[in-house]
Amino acid sequence: MLFNAACPTVMHVDINSCFATIEQQANLFLRGKPVAVAAYTTSSGCILAPSIEAKRYGIKTGMRVYEGRALFPDLIVIPPDPNKYRHVHLKLRDILSRYTDDFYPKSIDEFVLNLTKSHCLRKMSMNQIGEEIKNRIRVEIGEWISVSMGIGASRFLAKTAAGLKKPDGMETIDVNNFEKIYKRMKLTDLHGVNTRNEVRLKSAGVSSVWEMYCADLPTLKAAFRSVLAFYWFTRIRGWEIDNVEFGRRSYGNSYSIPERLITPRQLSPVLAKLVNKAARRMRNSGYVAYGVHVSASYKHAHFWNKSEINKTPLFDTRDIFKKAFNILTKSPGEEPVHTLAVSLYDIVKGAPPQLELFRDTIKKVNITAAMDKLNKRWGDYTLVTANTFPARGAVQDRIAFGGIKELEEFTLG
Template sequence: MALKWLFLDMNAFFASVEQQENPRLRGKPVAVVPVMSDSTCCIAASYEAKRFGIKTGTNVGEARRLCPHLILIETTSHSHYREYHNAIVNVVESCLPVTEIWSVDEMVCKLWANEKRAEDALALGQKIKSEIFRNVGEQMCCSVGLSLNPFLAKVAGELQKPNGLVALDEEDLPHRLYKLKLTDFPGINRSMEARFHAAGVRTTEHMCALSQEQMRRVWGGVMGEYWWRQLRGEYVQRPTNERRSVSHTHVMPPELRTPAGAAAVQCRLLEKAAERMRGLGFYARGMGVFARGVAHDKWENHCRFAPCADTWTLMEIMQSLFHHPFRQPKQVGVALYDLVPVKNVTGSLFDDYERRWRLSVAMDGINQRFGRHTITMASSRRAETAKEDKIAFGKIAEIV
């Protein structure tokens, strides 16, 4: 069976961008963090830092203990990450059309008919790696996986890191997967691993030996069937998931860790969530707000309401909910959920709501054209010191 898919994963992407931009960071242990605080976690770690056991999600205080000479880079903007992402996509497109972008550092391409032989596909993968090195930067290494479907191509890319190039063809399956731990597979986290263990499955070899029905039982539904088929090289076209919520959270800098500062940041987060929701074409029928104190205790509150999408009404709802008990709140968040498409919402009979909706949409247009927060609610002005330009792990925003 011929190879059909190419998967590209940029190695330690965010840390590599920082090392590419700043030659003094090259060859040194680097971690990218959202704020300079030992209580937050590392967003990314360079391979020099990974040798000390530091990885994405490692607590910064623990990372400093593991590597006292670790260099921390605070993300004040993610525009340069978007620029590198776009440059990488352009390089890949010059070699092979990108079928789908999975995240800021991952993409998948369907191979042409004349590229499906193993030697041709491997040569193409090497060409893409070389072109990224030459045109984007010598610090921008990537792993390329080639296989029968996107899932196995991603798994192939995980087999050799960093800077890998691996093909998994039909004759490699399933025995070449056996050296992987269950959690090495995309989609199996610790909780899913526990479900496999509860079913008596502790190795990849055992997982691959499960029947389709056994796999369904472990996963609790049709996802198990998808996995069973994909492990055997089939291409599975999954149905598009319906969006259920839009949410934002923020760990606040020390100067905003007061009730008033938290309220301002919460307003800013709601503005962002509401704008995103309108851009996606939804109304919300529920809202949740939460806060976490410096002692890691948590508070949350929820309510449901008639379909709503204008910022003013949502702000009034949030203000009725947000009465957390913390004198020093550390993190706040807001979620708009139970979303319904605009086309399914009957127009309001009240002129005031219609005016609020039109004004919200007008503000969205101005902010998209002239920059985020060009027009904003007065209640969120104090939050301007918060770093609101977040790293886009998923959808890549356009540079404006």
């Protein structure tokens, strides 16, 4: 299989150091300084996004705050502000929609555009379109917001190209330059190749991206031992294999607990708030669930989880909480819980089945609809069940990395 020689008309747009850059755009006093947005500003808080300046000191996403400050003692650490990030996401979405209808978000800070049928290509090149988008971002969103762009014949090539000249760069990978680019890349420079994959590839005699391109399919099969071999064989040659989008399968939330909570009764308020949030998100998207899953990771690295299926669909927060709490009572309950999580699965689109709409069910439907309407108008947790009150400071608004389902709910809502 030869490299894809098609005209590169796919563009990947990635906001540089997204959360931190947006905070610097909003606050002039943060600009040009090492800044980190962390889930919690305490020393053990996880860094979600270091600014471009912070990255120069070796500060990376996933580090703890104390690790970041060990590298740069004056690191400015701030909590996340999801509403700011959603606002910028929607503003960027609006700008990109002027160039093509064929685009979608990969995450809060990444978009992929297919400009193959765009009218813009009749009068501008891909690079000119990219420069125009960059200028519009600076004018319409903020002068401190920069994006890296990649152009290729496939989504994978475009994303790979976007990572070559960060920050604020633009690069193209096509049939004319792919060999030169691949020869200077490490295996782990490829999105989707982790250190474990690197070890497997090297054991099969593949030590670089160029060697991976030159390898035949049996060699890659010896390394991956799965269908991934064919995916990579196709992907690295620039052919589209990453265009399958999977629908939502569940709704869930988790919370890292700073207090020393052990028993189900102690954990009950946190569980209730997790259920409130997941159930409301599920209902707002028009789903009901048959399955409830509860998991707990403990301070000493132990893990417990359990799932149960309900015979009838669950949509009312109170019923879901009863189910989740009943599951939680079956946990060991012998040591402090580090992270508690709830997931609603086996979801089905649509309202509760008509055959189930007896008097009590109709009442539940009306009550939950009224609560959801009030919370949507006046803000999350304006009206909740009483058992969540002790956990009113927990389960804060967060944006998940690596997925767009929560953004879809926000956008469509």
